[in-house]
Amino acid sequence: MRDLPPAIFLMGPTASGKTDLALQLVRELPCEIISVDSALIYRGMDIGSAKPSAEILQRYPHHLVDILDPAESYSAAQFREDALLAMASITERGRIPLLVGGTMLYYKALIEGLASMPAADAQVRAALEQQAAIAGWPALHAELQRIDPVSAERIHANDPQRIMRALEVWRVSGRSMTEHRAQQALEKQQLHASNGSYLPYNVTTFAIAPQQRSVLHQRIAQRFHLMLEQGFIAEVEALWQRGDLHADLPSIRAVGYRQAWAYLQGDYAYEEMIERGIIATRQLAKRQFTWLRSWKDAQWLDSLAHDNLSFALKRLEQLTI
Numbered sequence: 001m002r003d004l005p006p007a008i009f010l011m012g013p014t015a016s017g018k019t020d021l022a023l024q025l026v027r028e029l030p031c032e033i034i035s036v037d038s039a040l041i042y043r044g045m046d047i048g049s050a051k052p053s054a055e056i057l058q059r060y061p062h063h064l065v066d067i068l069d070p071a072e073s074y075s076a077a078q079f080r081e082d083a084l085l086a087m088a089s090i091t092e093r094g095r096i097p098l099l100v101g102g103t104m105l106y107y108k109a110l111i112e113g114l115a116s117m118p119a120a121d122a123q124v125r126a127a128l129e130q131q132a133a134i135a136g137w138p139a140l141h142a143e144l145q146r147i148d149p150v151s152a153e154r155i156h157a158n159d160p161q162r163i164m165r166a167l168e169v170w171r172v173s174g175r176s177m178t179e180h181r182a183q184q185a186l187e188k189q190q191l192h193a194s195n196g197s198y199l200p201y202n203v204t205t206f207a208i209a210p211q212q213r214s215v216l217h218q219r220i221a222q223r224f225h226l227m228l229e230q231g232f233i234a235e236v237e238a239l240w241q242r243g244d245l246h247a248d249l250p251s252i253r254a255v256g257y258r259q260a261w262a263y264l265q266g267d268y269a270y271e272e273m274i275e276r277g278i279i280a281t282r283q284l285a286k287r288q289f290t291w292l293r294s295w296k297d298a299q300w301l302d303s304l305a306h307d308n309l310s311f312a313l314k315r316l317e318q319l320t321i
Contacts, residue, residue, distance in 0.1 A: 007087060007097045007201035008316070011036075011292060012208040013285035014102055014255075015219040017303045019052055021208060022100040024309045026060050029098075029316070032090045034063040034083055036101030039254045042070045044239065047232045048256040050223065063090075070251035071244055076109040077117070083110060087201065097201070104291035113198040117180055118172040128164050128171075137163060148176035160248055204316055207298040208308065209289070215304065220281045224256070224274065236260040255280045 008031065012018045025031055035041070039049035043066045051057075057065065063086040068074055083106070087097040099107070132140055137160045144163055145152040147170050155162045169177045210216045236257060239245055245252055252261050256277050263273035292298065299315055301308045 004200055004202040005091045005096075006316075007099065007199075007203045009036075009107060009203055009205040010098065010100045010208065011104070011107065011205065011295070011298065012102055012303075013216060013288040013292070014050075014281060015216060015223050015285070016102075016209045018100050018102065018208055019050075021206075021301070021308055021312070022098060023056070023060055025098060025312065028309070028313060030095045031098040032063065032086075032095050033060060034086050034090075034097055034099045035065045036079075036083075036099050036103050036106045038074065038079075038103040038106070038250070039257075040065045040101070041068050041074055042066070042251050043068065045070060045235070045251060045254070045257065047227050047230050047235045048260065049254065050227070070239060070249065073120075073250050076105050077114050079103075079106045080109040080114060091201075102288050104288060107295075108291075110199055111203075113184065117169055117177070121168060121172050124168050124171050125164060128167055132160065132164075140164075140167060143167065148178050150178040151176065161250060161253065205295065205298045206301055206312055206315075207292050207295065208301040208303055209292070210303040216285060217282055219303075220285065221278050224278050224281060227256070228274070232256070233260060233263075237264060240264050255284050 008025070010018055010022055010025070022033055026033060037049070039045060040051050040062075041064060042049070045051070051065065052060075052062065064079070064082055067082075083099070087099075090097045099110075128140065138157045140160075140163050141152060141155070141157040144155070144166050148166060151166045155166060157163075166177045169175070169180065173180070210219070239252070239257075240261065247253070247258070247261055247265075252258060259268065259273050259277040259280060262268050262276075263270065268276060299312070301311065305311075
């Protein structure tokens with residue numbers, strides 16, 4: 001492993017202080033930041049995604065930020081391809097890739113690779129959307145239950161994006177998503193048996209979060225209210241007024257944006273929107289914690305500690321650099 005070039009993962013739930021620590025590391029080490037965040041990829045979605053300011057992005061360039069229009073979709077497979085290219089470019093310049101963010105599926109895709117799934121098919125998607133408009137998404141979820149009960153068990157009946165993808169995979173390839181993933185697991189076992197790796201880097205992983213969950217909840221609420229003060233509703237209203245975006249797009253389904261969009265539609269009162277946005281952000285953090293607890297070899301840092309930088313630098317010196 002020491003013969004491989006170094007890379008750093010800095011993970012954590014939302015509002016845990018990842019960006020602040022990442023900037024400190026960049027000031028101390030020859031690192032370049034690669035964003036691992038499914039909301040930061042979108043242009044015009046700055047406040048609600050807690051995107052670093054324009055000044056910070058200019059001083060500390062981030063890869064994979066502002067790379068897509070909100071009308072576009074972006075998969076974990078696309079992230080893996082883009083991140084590997086960025087990592088290779090950074091390494092070739094004698095620098096260290098520092099991957100920062102909380103979209104845990106992206107990290108998993110980097111480490112483990114992805115099942116070979118068929119590409120999106122516009123005609124199949126249009127047919128599924130038409131079917132859903134007539135019968136409703138619960139009916140399509142019932143169809144998925146018959147075709148692929150394992151996927152249906154983990155995909156909620158009110159999650160149209162994932163229901164559509166699972167049915168699309170089946171209709172395009174004739175194989176269920178579960179079958180594709182089983183093939184990936186077999187290939188992964190064979191790769192490990194031959195001492196291979198999906199990610200040719202010596203990775204040091206840090207996970208940062210407050211030790212007390214109540215502290216994180218407080219930070220989440222404070223940040224949501226701060227976003228509102230900074231003009232979050234006006235930002236979402238600008239997206240709304242474009243006319244080409246809708247609530248089922250991955251960009252608009254992002255936490256906070258989904259609740260603000262519903263408020264603009266008249267589904268929620270303002271105070272209810274705030275409450276639902278904060279609750280949804282807490283639920284996101286809970287899911288992120290579930291991923292993080294299962295992550296092997298992560299070095300845990302307390303968001304409120306004052307020695308996180310010195311601890312991280314010491315660990316990096318011992319392990320990789």
